[in-house]
Each structure stands twice: as C-alpha cells, then as structure tokens.
Amino acid sequence: MRPPPDPAFLYPDVMASGSLAATLRNVAAGCLAALPDDALAPAGPLHAAVSAAVPHRAPLSVSAWARVRRWSVRGTEPYQGMCLVDGWTHDLAEVARAARAWRDGVPLEGIGRAAPFVHLTGRFEVPDSDPARLAASEWQHLRREAYELEYDWREPYRALVEAAHASPVLRALYPFTSHWVLRFSTTTRPRLTLVGPCLTANADGTYGVGTGMLAPDLGLFATAPEAVACAVRQLPSGLGPVAPGE
Known part of the structure; x- marks a missing residue:
C-alpha cells in the first residue's frame, strides 16, 4: 500500500494555520470564533476536540483523513464512551456547524438538522447515567x-x-x-x-x-x-x- 500523501498537499490551509482547531475557527468565523480558547483544542495538527457545555457529552472529536481531503466527527457520552453521533464530509463549514451544535447542547436530532452529514447511531443521551x-x-x-x-x-x-x-x-x-x-x-x-x-x-x-x-x-x-x-x-x-x- 502506498504511503499517505504529505499532509501539506491535502491540507495546506491547516498547515498554514498551525492546527485543525485554528482552521476551524478561521472557516467558521461567525460560528466557532467566539468560543472560549479552551473549548476548541488542538489534538495534533490534523485533529481537534470541541468541548461541550453540558456534562453528559465528551468533547467532539474532529479529524482529517490521511489519504483524501475529508473530515470526520465523532461524539460520545463520557460515562461509557459510546458513540452518539458520527459522520464525514468534504465541507469544513459543515463540521463547524456540527461542532457548535454539539458544544451548545443542541439535542442530537437537532445536530443532524444543523449538519445533515451527521449520522445518529440510535443511542440517546442519559444525563444521569441511569x-x-x-x-x-x-x-x-x-x-x-x-x-x-x-x-x-x-x-x-x-x-x-x-x-x-x-x-x-x-x-x-x-x-x-x-x-x-x-x-x-x-x-x-x-x-x-x-x-x-x-x-x-x-x-x-x-x-x-x-x-x-x-x-x-x-x-x-x-x-x-x-x-x-x-x-x-x-x-x-x-x-x-x-x-x-x-
């Protein structure tokens, strides 16, 4: 199998800004720019984490793919680490809309409406871990x-x-x-x-x-x-x- 392309070839904008977190802020100026600095954190140059304002959501993981220019998201609950939403898209602005909805505690179905690429796994949120x-x-x-x-x-x-x-x-x-x-x-x-x-x-x-x-x-x-x-x-x-x- 061929080695993956140089990230600078697939993601020149990310490399120029220094991190995927910074690129997300730049792409979604009216959506994520106002978040506190610690709410959108880099997790390596091609990964970012968006913390939620509600305690029953773990940070939303955002990742860039290695072989094609594509973005994926994965949102879990913190008690079991089980996936509530996932999905991929070619549009980073869509990722920003999904991230903002996750951050703000929008119900899972609402996240799917805000960013249609988001896939609901069928699990629902159980804030009290009953x-x-x-x-x-x-x-x-x-x-x-x-x-x-x-x-x-x-x-x-x-x-x-x-x-x-x-x-x-x-x-x-x-x-x-x-x-x-x-x-x-x-x-x-x-x-x-x-x-x-x-x-x-x-x-x-x-x-x-x-x-x-x-x-x-x-x-x-x-x-x-x-x-x-x-x-x-x-x-x-x-x-x-x-x-x-x-």
Whole structure:
C-alpha cells in the first residue's frame, strides 16, 4: 500500500494555520470564533476536540483523513464512551456547524438538522447515567444498526435483534455484540457482567445458541424466536435490574 500523501498537499490551509482547531475557527468565523480558547483544542495538527457545555457529552472529536481531503466527527457520552453521533464530509463549514451544535447542547436530532452529514447511531443521551435507560439506549442503537447493515446476512441478523428485543427478559438486560454475536450483561459498560448464552444469525437463515461464540452447542434453530426462547431458558433465575458497570 502506498504511503499517505504529505499532509501539506491535502491540507495546506491547516498547515498554514498551525492546527485543525485554528482552521476551524478561521472557516467558521461567525460560528466557532467566539468560543472560549479552551473549548476548541488542538489534538495534533490534523485533529481537534470541541468541548461541550453540558456534562453528559465528551468533547467532539474532529479529524482529517490521511489519504483524501475529508473530515470526520465523532461524539460520545463520557460515562461509557459510546458513540452518539458520527459522520464525514468534504465541507469544513459543515463540521463547524456540527461542532457548535454539539458544544451548545443542541439535542442530537437537532445536530443532524444543523449538519445533515451527521449520522445518529440510535443511542440517546442519559444525563444521569441511569442503567436501565442506558440499556434501553443500547437496544435502540442495536436495532438501528441492524437496519442500516448492508451485509448479505442482514435480514437474519435484524430478525434476531428484533426477536431478542421482543423478549421482556432479554430487553431488561444490557445488550452488546462481539463479532456480531449478540450477548447480554447484568451491568452497563464500562465493566460488563456477562449472563446467558450467545446468539448468532447465520447467512443460511438459521440461528445458533451457544455457551461460547464459536459453536451453537445449545442448539441451531430455523427461526429467531425459537433461538431467543432457548436463550431465555438458559438464564439464571432471580435476575435483578441492570446495575451500573463501575
């Protein structure tokens, strides 16, 4: 693979101003120029961070791509570090509008309206870090992600996520995936507490349930609801509400 181009070739304006943070201020004079100096901080010559005025948002990360002139953003919540918004664009002024909305605490949907390139991950903000709400947010993310997939097995995977979400017992747990294997926890991130089996959706339309990620040793099923019912039977009794994963 060829080495990336010299940053001075792709980003002469950034190199001239000294940092991406400075360039953002220059491009968006009426949008970001009035921010306090510490609100828009350089994180290397091609990266910047825009702090939020609300405590339930981590600084918005802004980055320049290495091989083409393009900008990306990523906004997370601070408790778990999970992504709330992301996206890329060729227009730095759009980045500035997204950054200003993130800074000002504009609701996530409003950030998407202010800067249409911004992609909402489906997670919603939980300012008080309530674990039940964090679990609900993660379920919403998994469901949106499943409908945005472009892989050949997306239909079985969507069916699996929807069937698991339809189960009150599983819906009360914190869901997560590892290598597209659906798993569950009795605690939120950052410290997960695994419970129950693993659920997989296969390209041939079957669904596996297993004690580990590699083999469906608890059963292979023709439908997602059958696999979910098997998983529910494997859960220990007496599970309480989701707890903080501290």
